[in-house]
Amino acid sequence: MTKLLPNLKLFIFLIILSFLILGLDSLQVLNLIKKPIFYITNPISFGLYQTQQNLSRQFYFVFEARFAAQENKALKQQLVQLLSENAQLRKNLAETESLLSQASHLDPRTYNLLPVRPIGLGRYLKIDKGSSSGVKVGQAAVYNDNYVGKITAVSQNASNIQLLTDPDSKVAAFSQNLEGKAKGVLVGQFGTEILMDKILHEEQIAVSDLVYSEGTEGFLPRGLILGRVSQIMDRENETFKQAKVEPVFDIRDLDLVFVIVE
Protein backbone atom coordinates (compact mmCIF):
# COMPACT_ATOMS: atom_id res chain seq x y z
CA MET A 1 0.00 0.00 0.00
CA THR A 2 2.83 2.33 0.92
CA LYS A 3 4.52 1.52 -2.37
CA LEU A 4 1.33 2.04 -4.35
CA LEU A 5 0.42 5.27 -2.58
CA PRO A 6 3.63 6.93 -1.40
CA ASN A 7 3.41 9.47 1.43
CA LEU A 8 -0.23 8.59 1.98
CA LYS A 9 -0.49 10.07 5.45
CA LEU A 10 0.99 13.37 4.35
CA PHE A 11 -1.22 13.38 1.28
CA ILE A 12 -4.35 12.85 3.38
CA PHE A 13 -3.22 15.51 5.84
CA LEU A 14 -2.64 18.05 3.08
CA ILE A 15 -5.95 17.19 1.44
CA ILE A 16 -7.75 17.77 4.74
CA LEU A 17 -5.82 20.99 5.20
CA SER A 18 -6.78 22.12 1.72
CA PHE A 19 -10.43 21.40 2.40
CA LEU A 20 -10.15 23.30 5.63
CA ILE A 21 -8.62 26.31 3.90
CA LEU A 22 -11.26 26.06 1.19
CA GLY A 23 -13.97 26.07 3.81
CA LEU A 24 -12.50 28.96 5.70
CA ASP A 25 -12.01 30.94 2.53
CA SER A 26 -15.58 30.33 1.43
CA LEU A 27 -16.63 31.69 4.81
CA GLN A 28 -14.35 34.69 4.09
CA VAL A 29 -12.44 34.16 7.27
CA LEU A 30 -9.11 34.37 5.44
CA ASN A 31 -9.77 37.82 4.00
CA LEU A 32 -7.92 39.40 6.86
CA ILE A 33 -4.77 37.49 5.96
CA LYS A 34 -5.22 37.87 2.20
CA LYS A 35 -5.51 41.64 2.30
CA PRO A 36 -1.94 42.45 3.45
CA ILE A 37 -0.51 39.82 1.11
CA PHE A 38 -2.19 41.56 -1.80
CA TYR A 39 -0.14 44.67 -0.95
CA ILE A 40 2.96 42.63 -1.79
CA THR A 41 1.74 40.55 -4.72
CA ASN A 42 -0.23 43.21 -6.61
CA PRO A 43 2.76 45.50 -7.36
CA ILE A 44 4.78 42.48 -8.55
CA SER A 45 1.97 41.33 -10.83
CA PHE A 46 1.47 44.88 -12.08
CA GLY A 47 5.19 45.28 -12.76
CA LEU A 48 5.32 42.04 -14.68
CA TYR A 49 2.23 42.96 -16.65
CA GLN A 50 3.60 46.40 -17.49
CA THR A 51 6.93 44.91 -18.56
CA GLN A 52 5.13 42.47 -20.81
CA GLN A 53 3.04 45.29 -22.26
CA ASN A 54 6.13 47.39 -22.95
CA LEU A 55 7.96 44.49 -24.48
CA SER A 56 5.03 43.54 -26.69
CA ARG A 57 4.73 47.18 -27.75
CA GLN A 58 8.39 47.19 -28.72
CA PHE A 59 8.05 43.96 -30.63
CA TYR A 60 4.90 45.26 -32.27
CA PHE A 61 6.81 48.40 -33.30
CA VAL A 62 9.64 46.32 -34.76
CA PHE A 63 7.13 44.16 -36.60
CA GLU A 64 5.25 47.23 -37.81
CA ALA A 65 8.48 48.94 -38.88
CA ARG A 66 9.43 45.89 -40.89
CA PHE A 67 5.99 45.74 -42.44
CA ALA A 68 6.11 49.49 -43.14
CA ALA A 69 9.51 49.12 -44.81
CA GLN A 70 8.14 46.40 -47.07
CA GLU A 71 5.07 48.46 -47.80
CA ASN A 72 7.21 51.51 -48.50
CA LYS A 73 9.29 49.54 -50.97
CA ALA A 74 6.17 48.25 -52.71
CA LEU A 75 4.68 51.75 -52.83
CA LYS A 76 7.88 53.17 -54.27
CA GLN A 77 7.79 50.57 -57.01
CA GLN A 78 4.16 51.40 -57.61
CA LEU A 79 4.99 55.12 -57.71
CA VAL A 80 7.70 54.56 -60.31
CA GLN A 81 5.24 52.53 -62.34
CA LEU A 82 2.58 55.25 -62.02
CA LEU A 83 5.04 57.98 -62.94
CA SER A 84 6.06 56.02 -65.97
CA GLU A 85 2.42 55.48 -66.87
CA ASN A 86 1.71 59.16 -66.30
CA ALA A 87 4.61 60.17 -68.53
CA GLN A 88 3.34 57.84 -71.22
CA LEU A 89 -0.17 59.30 -70.94
CA ARG A 90 1.19 62.86 -71.10
CA LYS A 91 3.19 61.94 -74.15
CA ASN A 92 0.13 60.40 -75.78
CA LEU A 93 -1.90 63.48 -74.89
CA ALA A 94 0.71 65.80 -76.36
CA GLU A 95 0.82 63.70 -79.51
CA THR A 96 -2.96 63.72 -79.79
CA GLU A 97 -3.00 67.47 -79.31
CA SER A 98 -0.30 67.81 -81.98
CA LEU A 99 -2.34 65.68 -84.37
CA LEU A 100 -5.45 67.75 -83.79
CA SER A 101 -3.50 70.98 -84.13
CA GLN A 102 -1.85 69.76 -87.32
CA ALA A 103 -5.19 68.76 -88.79
CA SER A 104 -6.44 72.30 -88.24
CA HIS A 105 -3.44 73.83 -90.04
CA LEU A 106 -2.71 71.65 -93.04
CA ASP A 107 -5.79 70.06 -94.48
CA PRO A 108 -5.38 66.27 -94.23
CA ARG A 109 -7.55 65.95 -97.30
CA THR A 110 -4.92 67.81 -99.33
CA TYR A 111 -1.76 66.51 -97.71
CA ASN A 112 -1.13 62.99 -96.58
CA LEU A 113 0.65 63.63 -93.30
CA LEU A 114 2.61 60.96 -91.44
CA PRO A 115 3.08 61.65 -87.73
CA VAL A 116 6.61 60.84 -86.57
CA ARG A 117 8.39 61.13 -83.26
CA PRO A 118 11.75 62.85 -82.93
CA ILE A 119 14.22 60.37 -81.45
CA GLY A 120 17.45 62.30 -81.68
CA LEU A 121 18.86 65.70 -82.49
CA GLY A 122 22.34 66.32 -83.77
CA ARG A 123 23.07 67.99 -87.04
CA TYR A 124 19.92 66.31 -88.28
CA LEU A 125 16.68 65.61 -86.54
CA LYS A 126 16.27 61.85 -86.34
CA ILE A 127 12.74 60.45 -86.51
CA ASP A 128 11.31 57.04 -85.74
CA LYS A 129 9.79 56.26 -89.11
CA GLY A 130 11.57 55.17 -92.24
CA SER A 131 11.00 53.64 -95.62
CA SER A 132 8.72 50.95 -94.16
CA SER A 133 6.25 53.73 -93.31
CA GLY A 134 6.51 55.40 -96.67
CA VAL A 135 9.10 58.04 -95.83
CA LYS A 136 11.29 59.01 -98.78
CA VAL A 137 14.23 61.31 -99.31
CA GLY A 138 13.16 64.81 -100.28
CA GLN A 139 9.87 64.85 -98.40
CA ALA A 140 9.12 67.81 -96.15
CA ALA A 141 8.57 67.68 -92.43
CA VAL A 142 6.22 70.22 -90.90
CA TYR A 143 4.73 71.14 -87.59
CA ASN A 144 1.45 73.06 -87.74
CA ASP A 145 2.15 75.86 -90.20
CA ASN A 146 5.87 75.65 -89.68
CA TYR A 147 8.44 74.02 -91.85
CA VAL A 148 10.77 71.76 -89.90
CA GLY A 149 13.07 70.39 -92.56
CA LYS A 150 13.62 68.01 -95.42
CA ILE A 151 14.19 64.26 -95.30
CA THR A 152 17.76 63.61 -96.41
CA ALA A 153 18.42 60.03 -95.35
CA VAL A 154 16.04 57.13 -94.92
CA SER A 155 16.58 53.71 -93.43
CA GLN A 156 14.08 50.95 -92.77
CA ASN A 157 12.72 52.39 -89.53
CA ALA A 158 14.35 55.80 -89.08
CA SER A 159 15.07 58.90 -91.09
CA ASN A 160 17.06 62.11 -90.84
CA ILE A 161 15.54 65.52 -91.32
CA GLN A 162 17.75 68.30 -92.54
CA LEU A 163 16.82 71.37 -90.54
CA LEU A 164 16.69 74.92 -91.84
CA THR A 165 19.75 75.74 -89.78
CA ASP A 166 21.79 73.11 -91.59
CA PRO A 167 24.44 74.72 -93.83
CA ASP A 168 23.34 72.53 -96.75
CA SER A 169 19.73 73.72 -96.49
CA LYS A 170 18.50 76.16 -99.11
CA VAL A 171 14.85 77.13 -99.35
CA ALA A 172 13.18 79.81 -101.46
CA ALA A 173 11.41 82.18 -99.09
CA PHE A 174 9.62 85.46 -98.82
CA SER A 175 8.81 87.79 -96.00
CA GLN A 176 5.62 89.72 -95.75
CA ASN A 177 4.60 92.87 -93.93
CA LEU A 178 2.11 95.70 -94.41
CA GLU A 179 4.47 97.62 -96.65
CA GLY A 180 5.21 94.80 -99.00
CA LYS A 181 7.10 91.59 -99.38
CA ALA A 182 10.69 90.54 -99.94
CA LYS A 183 11.89 87.44 -101.73
CA GLY A 184 15.08 85.62 -101.03
CA VAL A 185 16.77 82.33 -100.34
CA LEU A 186 16.98 80.95 -96.86
CA VAL A 187 20.37 79.44 -96.20
CA GLY A 188 21.32 77.62 -93.06
CA GLN A 189 24.28 78.79 -91.06
CA PHE A 190 26.28 76.85 -88.59
CA GLY A 191 24.59 76.86 -85.26
CA THR A 192 21.04 78.06 -84.91
CA GLU A 193 21.15 80.91 -87.36
CA ILE A 194 19.45 81.08 -90.70
CA LEU A 195 20.35 83.69 -93.28
CA MET A 196 17.89 85.08 -95.82
CA ASP A 197 19.97 86.10 -98.79
CA LYS A 198 19.42 87.53 -102.24
CA ILE A 199 16.93 90.18 -101.12
CA LEU A 200 16.73 93.12 -103.49
CA HIS A 201 17.40 96.52 -101.95
CA GLU A 202 14.05 97.88 -103.04
CA GLU A 203 12.10 95.09 -101.36
CA GLN A 204 10.58 95.79 -97.97
CA ILE A 205 11.67 93.72 -95.04
CA ALA A 206 11.69 94.56 -91.36
CA VAL A 207 12.66 92.99 -88.10
CA SER A 208 10.09 90.53 -86.69
CA ASP A 209 8.53 89.92 -90.10
CA LEU A 210 7.55 86.33 -90.61
CA VAL A 211 9.32 84.45 -93.38
CA TYR A 212 7.31 81.97 -95.47
CA SER A 213 8.16 79.25 -97.91
CA GLU A 214 7.89 80.07 -101.58
CA GLY A 215 7.01 76.51 -102.53
CA THR A 216 9.08 76.45 -105.68
CA GLU A 217 11.04 73.38 -104.63
CA GLY A 218 8.08 71.14 -105.31
CA PHE A 219 8.24 69.08 -102.15
CA LEU A 220 7.21 72.04 -100.02
CA PRO A 221 3.82 73.74 -99.88
CA ARG A 222 3.77 77.50 -100.29
CA GLY A 223 3.14 79.63 -97.24
CA LEU A 224 4.69 77.56 -94.50
CA ILE A 225 6.34 79.63 -91.80
CA LEU A 226 10.13 79.33 -91.88
CA GLY A 227 11.06 81.81 -89.17
CA ARG A 228 11.08 85.40 -88.01
CA VAL A 229 13.44 88.16 -89.10
CA SER A 230 15.70 89.11 -86.25
CA GLN A 231 18.21 91.39 -87.97
CA ILE A 232 18.54 93.16 -91.33
CA MET A 233 21.95 93.55 -92.94
CA ASP A 234 21.59 96.23 -95.61
CA ARG A 235 24.95 97.30 -97.10
CA GLU A 236 24.99 99.81 -99.97
CA ASN A 237 28.05 98.35 -101.64
CA GLU A 238 26.51 94.87 -101.90
CA THR A 239 24.12 93.70 -104.57
CA PHE A 240 21.61 92.12 -102.22
CA LYS A 241 20.32 92.72 -98.77
CA GLN A 242 20.52 89.97 -96.16
CA ALA A 243 18.45 89.23 -93.09
CA LYS A 244 19.04 87.00 -90.15
CA VAL A 245 16.10 84.73 -89.43
CA GLU A 246 15.46 82.80 -86.27
CA PRO A 247 13.13 79.84 -85.90
CA VAL A 248 9.78 80.59 -84.29
CA PHE A 249 9.91 77.47 -82.10
CA ASP A 250 12.52 75.35 -80.44
CA ILE A 251 12.85 72.09 -82.27
CA ARG A 252 13.55 70.30 -78.96
CA ASP A 253 10.05 71.17 -77.69
CA LEU A 254 8.31 69.12 -80.34
CA ASP A 255 6.69 65.83 -79.39
CA LEU A 256 5.54 65.07 -82.88
CA VAL A 257 6.34 66.31 -86.38
CA PHE A 258 4.61 65.43 -89.61
CA VAL A 259 6.11 64.25 -92.85
CA ILE A 260 4.20 65.21 -95.98
CA VAL A 261 4.16 61.81 -97.63
CA GLU A 262 2.05 62.91 -100.59
Add this chain to the structure above:
Amino acid sequence: MKTLILILIVIAFIETTILPLNLGLLILICRSYIKTEDKNLYLAFGFGLLISFLNLSPLGLLSLKYLGLVQLTQMLSTSPLAGRSILIIPISFVLLLFYHHNLQVVPKVIIESLLSLPILYFVKLWEERFIVRKEIKLRV
Protein backbone atom coordinates in the same frame (compact mmCIF):
# COMPACT_ATOMS: atom_id res chain seq x y z
CA MET B 1 14.97 23.34 -2.63
CA LYS B 2 15.05 27.06 -1.94
CA THR B 3 15.92 27.72 -5.58
CA LEU B 4 13.06 25.52 -6.70
CA ILE B 5 10.64 27.36 -4.41
CA LEU B 6 11.91 30.69 -5.75
CA ILE B 7 11.53 29.49 -9.34
CA LEU B 8 8.00 28.28 -8.60
CA ILE B 9 7.06 31.62 -7.05
CA VAL B 10 8.41 33.51 -10.09
CA ILE B 11 6.61 31.12 -12.41
CA ALA B 12 3.41 31.56 -10.41
CA PHE B 13 3.59 35.30 -11.01
CA ILE B 14 4.44 34.83 -14.67
CA GLU B 15 1.65 32.38 -15.38
CA THR B 16 -0.95 34.48 -13.60
CA THR B 17 0.02 37.71 -15.36
CA ILE B 18 1.55 37.23 -18.78
CA LEU B 19 1.87 33.59 -19.83
CA PRO B 20 -1.29 31.51 -19.44
CA LEU B 21 0.47 28.11 -19.33
CA ASN B 22 0.60 25.81 -16.31
CA LEU B 23 4.38 25.77 -16.17
CA GLY B 24 4.49 25.42 -12.38
CA LEU B 25 2.21 22.41 -12.46
CA LEU B 26 4.35 20.89 -15.20
CA ILE B 27 7.48 21.34 -13.09
CA LEU B 28 5.71 19.67 -10.17
CA ILE B 29 4.52 16.78 -12.33
CA CYS B 30 7.99 16.32 -13.82
CA ARG B 31 9.67 16.40 -10.42
CA SER B 32 7.16 13.88 -9.05
CA TYR B 33 7.81 11.70 -12.07
CA ILE B 34 11.55 11.70 -11.40
CA LYS B 35 11.55 11.64 -7.64
CA THR B 36 9.00 10.32 -5.18
CA GLU B 37 9.26 12.26 -1.95
CA ASP B 38 7.10 14.17 0.49
CA LYS B 39 8.48 17.54 -0.69
CA ASN B 40 6.48 17.19 -3.89
CA LEU B 41 3.28 17.19 -1.91
CA TYR B 42 4.33 20.20 0.14
CA LEU B 43 5.27 22.04 -3.04
CA ALA B 44 1.96 21.09 -4.69
CA PHE B 45 0.03 22.31 -1.69
CA GLY B 46 1.96 25.58 -1.39
CA PHE B 47 2.03 26.29 -5.11
CA GLY B 48 -1.68 25.54 -5.34
CA LEU B 49 -2.36 28.04 -2.58
CA LEU B 50 -0.21 30.69 -4.26
CA ILE B 51 -1.82 30.22 -7.67
CA SER B 52 -5.30 30.27 -6.11
CA PHE B 53 -4.41 33.47 -4.33
CA LEU B 54 -2.95 35.15 -7.44
CA ASN B 55 -5.80 33.96 -9.65
CA LEU B 56 -8.36 35.11 -7.07
CA SER B 57 -9.76 31.56 -6.96
CA PRO B 58 -11.05 30.03 -3.72
CA LEU B 59 -7.99 29.20 -1.62
CA GLY B 60 -7.32 25.50 -1.33
CA LEU B 61 -9.15 24.49 -4.48
CA LEU B 62 -6.07 24.37 -6.67
CA SER B 63 -4.08 22.81 -3.82
CA LEU B 64 -6.51 19.91 -3.90
CA LYS B 65 -6.12 19.54 -7.64
CA TYR B 66 -2.35 19.83 -7.55
CA LEU B 67 -2.06 17.37 -4.67
CA GLY B 68 -4.20 14.89 -6.56
CA LEU B 69 -2.16 15.25 -9.75
CA VAL B 70 1.18 15.06 -7.99
CA GLN B 71 0.12 12.00 -6.04
CA LEU B 72 -1.16 10.40 -9.24
CA THR B 73 2.17 11.10 -10.96
CA GLN B 74 4.08 9.65 -8.04
CA MET B 75 1.96 6.52 -8.30
CA LEU B 76 2.63 6.29 -12.04
CA SER B 77 6.34 6.83 -11.53
CA THR B 78 6.54 3.56 -9.62
CA SER B 79 5.34 1.58 -12.62
CA PRO B 80 7.97 -0.33 -14.66
CA LEU B 81 7.51 1.90 -17.76
CA ALA B 82 8.22 5.08 -15.84
CA GLY B 83 11.92 4.99 -16.71
CA ARG B 84 11.17 6.28 -20.19
CA SER B 85 11.30 10.06 -20.33
CA ILE B 86 9.15 10.31 -23.43
CA LEU B 87 6.17 8.94 -21.49
CA ILE B 88 5.92 12.23 -19.64
CA ILE B 89 4.15 13.69 -22.68
CA PRO B 90 1.08 11.38 -22.65
CA ILE B 91 1.06 11.34 -18.85
CA SER B 92 1.07 15.11 -18.59
CA PHE B 93 -1.50 15.31 -21.39
CA VAL B 94 -3.93 13.09 -19.49
CA LEU B 95 -3.23 14.78 -16.15
CA LEU B 96 -3.70 18.25 -17.61
CA LEU B 97 -6.95 17.15 -19.23
CA PHE B 98 -8.05 16.01 -15.78
CA TYR B 99 -6.96 19.35 -14.40
CA HIS B 100 -8.81 21.45 -16.96
CA HIS B 101 -11.73 18.99 -17.37
CA ASN B 102 -12.67 20.93 -20.50
CA LEU B 103 -12.17 19.69 -24.06
CA GLN B 104 -12.06 23.22 -25.47
CA VAL B 105 -8.58 23.70 -24.07
CA VAL B 106 -7.11 20.65 -25.82
CA PRO B 107 -4.77 22.74 -28.04
CA LYS B 108 -3.40 24.45 -24.94
CA VAL B 109 -3.04 21.07 -23.21
CA ILE B 110 -1.16 19.71 -26.22
CA ILE B 111 1.30 22.60 -26.07
CA GLU B 112 1.73 22.16 -22.33
CA SER B 113 2.24 18.40 -22.61
CA LEU B 114 4.84 18.91 -25.35
CA LEU B 115 6.59 21.38 -23.07
CA SER B 116 6.70 18.76 -20.35
CA LEU B 117 9.55 16.86 -22.04
CA PRO B 118 12.09 19.73 -22.03
CA ILE B 119 10.93 20.62 -18.52
CA LEU B 120 11.50 17.02 -17.44
CA TYR B 121 15.05 17.09 -18.83
CA PHE B 122 15.69 20.41 -17.17
CA VAL B 123 14.41 19.19 -13.79
CA LYS B 124 16.38 15.94 -14.18
CA LEU B 125 19.55 17.87 -14.93
CA TRP B 126 18.88 20.17 -12.01
CA GLU B 127 18.22 17.38 -9.54
CA GLU B 128 21.17 15.28 -10.66
CA ARG B 129 23.82 17.97 -11.09
CA PHE B 130 22.93 20.89 -8.86
CA ILE B 131 21.40 19.36 -5.76
CA VAL B 132 23.89 18.65 -3.00
CA ARG B 133 23.25 15.28 -1.40
CA LYS B 134 24.20 14.00 1.96
CA GLU B 135 27.55 12.35 2.20
CA ILE B 136 27.44 8.60 1.99
CA LYS B 137 29.00 7.08 5.01
CA LEU B 138 30.59 3.76 4.42
CA ARG B 139 30.64 1.21 7.21
CA VAL B 140 34.14 0.11 7.78
